[in-house]
Amino acid sequence: MSAVRIRDEQSQAPHFEHVAVAVREHLGFAALPRVGDIDRETFQREYLEPERPVVLQNLACDWPALRKWTPEYLGAKHGDRLVKVYDASFAAPGSSYMGAVRQLSFREYLELVVSGSLDARMFLYNIAKQMPQLVDDIVLPAIADGFSRRFVFLFAGCKGSATPLHYDIDMAHVFHTPLTGTRRITLFSPSDSANLYQHPCTVRSYVDLNSPDFRKHPRLRKTHGYRGRLVAGETLFIPSRYWHYVEYEQGGYAISLRCRHQRLRTRMKGYLYLGLLSPTDRLLNRLFGEHWFEWKDTRAHAVADAKDRPLSTSGSAGPH
Numbered sequence: 001m002s003a004v005r006i007r008d009e010q011s012q013a014p015h016f017e018h019v020a021v022a023v024r025e026h027l028g029f030a031a032l033p034r035v036g037d038i039d040r041e042t043f044q045r046e047y048l049e050p051e052r053p054v055v056l057q058n059l060a061c062d063w064p065a066l067r068k069w070t071p072e073y074l075g076a077k078h079g080d081r082l083v084k085v086y087d088a089s090f091a092a093p094g095s096s097y098m099g100a101v102r103q104l105s106f107r108e109y110l111e112l113v114v115s116g117s118l119d120a121r122m123f124l125y126n127i128a129k130q131m132p133q134l135v136d137d138i139v140l141p142a143i144a145d146g147f148s149r150r151f152v153f154l155f156a157g158c159k160g161s162a163t164p165l166h167y168d169i170d171m172a173h174v175f176h177t178p179l180t181g182t183r184r185i186t187l188f189s190p191s192d193s194a195n196l197y198q199h200p201c202t203v204r205s206y207v208d209l210n211s212p213d214f215r216k217h218p219r220l221r222k223t224h225g226y227r228g229r230l231v232a233g234e235t236l237f238i239p240s241r242y243w244h245y246v247e248y249e250q251g252g253y254a255i256s257l258r259c260r261h262q263r264l265r266t267r268m269k270g271y272l273y274l275g276l277l278s279p280t281d282r283l284l285n286r287l288f289g290e291h292w293f294e295w296k297d298t299r300a301h302a303v304a305d306a307k308d309r310p311l312s313t314s315g316s317a318g319p320h
């Protein structure tokens, strides 16, 4: 399918000002912390161990990818490769659950990223497997142990795309560095999972941050999240199990590095999701579609409602 045709099919892009107003008026957010240069000890003490998110402004400043990876360079090197593209229907229940909406050449997709505003994302694209020469342009950070050159994931999106609210299924810590474009980031701590009505067997929340429905999701008001903007060259540290919602203010691409969690128990939980819960969710989706979705939603509400009792005497736990 040609880029021109796809451009004609432009979908409704989320309106970021509207999002900002809705979120500011109804939910309490702290600004995402930011640091410049940081040494290993400080990072581990202040952010990794307590699992606090932070924007690391200089972590990637020596990556050759930041200079080299223009759309023209990537197109010349790997433009003919076919890539799968996803949109907001990714999480819709039914037979297409988690399926790609189309396949096109990387060159065509990059053209869209530069100039289009289609809801079209590439995600979890492991360049270590698909385009291994590119990995030489990334420097694994020395501020933590547990990175692997075998898992270097590309995430890309056109202006107006959004990555739904989720946390990463393998429970790894994520270091997310846009190489081009700016993103608005919303994060919530794992302690907000019930307040976000997490669907069982998944790492997804279906609350609508663009226009929160507090009658349907009253506990959303109890959340204490972070908001901030991430620009090209900065690295967002997303601690294990932290909820993230990413809005592409401009089209662009990013690299996410994963850092294995230091505790075996947390890693085991990741294997449980990857090996059992997620395959079960996919199967039940295929078999029961909407009914399975509704069951998960009912469970999510039951878990959230159960939280209300103890909370009438104590406050909610937030990330700050």
Ligand SMILES: O=C(O)CCC(=O)C(=O)O
Pocket (backbone or CB within 6 Å): 121, 123, 155, 156, 157, 163, 168, 174, 176, 244, 246, 254, 256
């Ligand atoms: O950039 C994105 O689209 C989302 C990034 C993300 O979800 C991740 O790195 O885990």
